[in-house]
Amino acid sequence: MPPMLTRIATALLPALLVFALAPNAAALEITDRQVDLNGTLNIKGAQGVASKLMKLDAKSSQPIYLMVSSSAGTAQGVMIVADTIRSLESPVVAVVTTEVHGAGAAVVPFTDRAYLFRSSGLVFTELSYEGVKKPKPKTVDAPAKATKDDKKDDKDKKKAKAKKKAEPDKRTLLLQQARVRYLDRFYGRLAKRMFMGSNALKRDIDNGGLIMTADEAVKKKIAYALVDTMRYRQLPVTKKERKLVRTQKMSRQVSPDNAGEEGSN
Numbered sequence: 001m002p003p004m005l006t007r008i009a010t011a012l013l014p015a016l017l018v019f020a021l022a023p024n025a026a027a028l029e030i031t032d033r034q035v036d037l038n039g040t041l042n043i044k045g046a047q048g049v050a051s052k053l054m055k056l057d058a059k060s061s062q063p064i065y066l067m068v069s070s071s072a073g074t075a076q077g078v079m080i081v082a083d084t085i086r087s088l089e090s091p092v093v094a095v096v097t098t099e100v101h102g103a104g105a106a107v108v109p110f111t112d113r114a115y116l117f118r119s120s121g122l123v124f125t126e127l128s129y130e131g132v133k134k135p136k137p138k139t140v141d142a143p144a145k146a147t148k149d150d151k152k153d154d155k156d157k158k159k160a161k162a163k164k165k166a167e168p169d170k171r172t173l174l175l176q177q178a179r180v181r182y183l184d185r186f187y188g189r190l191a192k193r194m195f196m197g198s199n200a201l202k203r204d205i206d207n208g209g210l211i212m213t214a215d216e217a218v219k220k221k222i223a224y225a226l227v228d229t230m231r232y233r234q235l236p237v238t239k240k241e242r243k244l245v246r247t248q249k250m251s252r253q254v255s256p257d258n259a260g261e262e263g264s265n
Contacts, residue, residue: 024215024218024219024225024226025225025226025227025228026115026224026225026226026227026228027228027229027230027231028095028115028227028229028230028231029230029231029232029233030065030095030230030231030232030233031062031063031065031232031233031234031235032232032234032235033056033060033062033063033064033065033090033235034064034065034066034067035049035052035053035056035064035065035066035067036067036069037049037066037067037068037069037070037081037104037107038067038069038070039070039072040070040072040073040077041070041072041073041074041077041078041081041103041104041107042072042073042074042076042077042130043074043076043077043080043130045073045077046073046076046077046078046080046081047080049066049080049081049084050080050081050084053066053081053084053085053088053092054084054088056090057088057089057090060090060235061089061090062090062235063090063091063092063093064088064090064091064092064093065092065093065094065095066092066093066094066095066107066111067095067097068094068095068096068097068100068104068107068108069096069097069098069100069104070100070103070104071100071101071102071103071104071105072102072103072104073102073103073104073107073127074103074127074128074129074130075103075106075127075128075129075130075182075183075186076129076130076182077103077130078103078106078107078110078127078186079186079189081107081110082107082110082189085110085111085112086110091112091113092111092112093111093112093113093114093115094107094108094111094113094114094115095114095115095116095117095227096108096114096115096116096117096120096122096214096223097117097120098117098119098120099119099120099121099122099123100120100121100122100123101122101123101124101125101209102123102125102127103127105122105123105124105125106124106127106190108122108222108223109190109193109194109222110190110193113224114217114222114223114224115223115224115225115226115227116214116217116218116223116225116226116227117214117226117227118214118226118227119214120214121211121212121213121214121217122211122212122217122222122223123209123210123211123212124190124194124201124204124205124209124210124211124212125205125208125209126205126206126209127183127186129179129182129183131175132175132176132178132179134179135176184198187201187202187205193222194220194222195220195221195222214226
């Protein structure tokens, strides 16, 4: 069994109480090992979420519950949380409490397991690349009829058009290239977690987005089950003890004369 599946099977199953109450429905048992995802998931916000996840992971390998109710954020923010989840020993379980879109929806497939409230849903929409704006599409103006006044100002108009057609500087072109390449990798990884082709997902995003109800997310195996009932369990307080062992080394020097004397005795 792959290490990732082994980690989920050994740590997740003992801590989650799941009953088959109805098709695709479950009773979910959670603990106080929770991280709320209810703010803007940009780079700064994601660093805060990642820090909380790592601190909980350092205390125990029991599941961590990511309570998702946020929609705002960027592609970089989602990837920071996704890569953090991937690096942890503790499984991270998403609990989606309402319909989320944008960054909130995109982060859910990167968790180890996801549960959705019945009234919730996932709406996958285009995410921004923090720090670089998406270039505006080029528009073609309809040719206007020439008049006497237009002819007089023909030189001024040509100068204005020349300024509009001016190429952006090299730095801007480089950052736009970085933006396109990063988002291509982002949607490629997201599509893989959604069991889709990257081109198909990108096409849906370009057409406005992809809407999934909670039931559809379960059927497409993006979510594990719907939450029918939820219970809270208090974890026992555990303490870690550290033992410090000191080893003292002693050395003895013996001169050649003394060594001979000891040998003769």
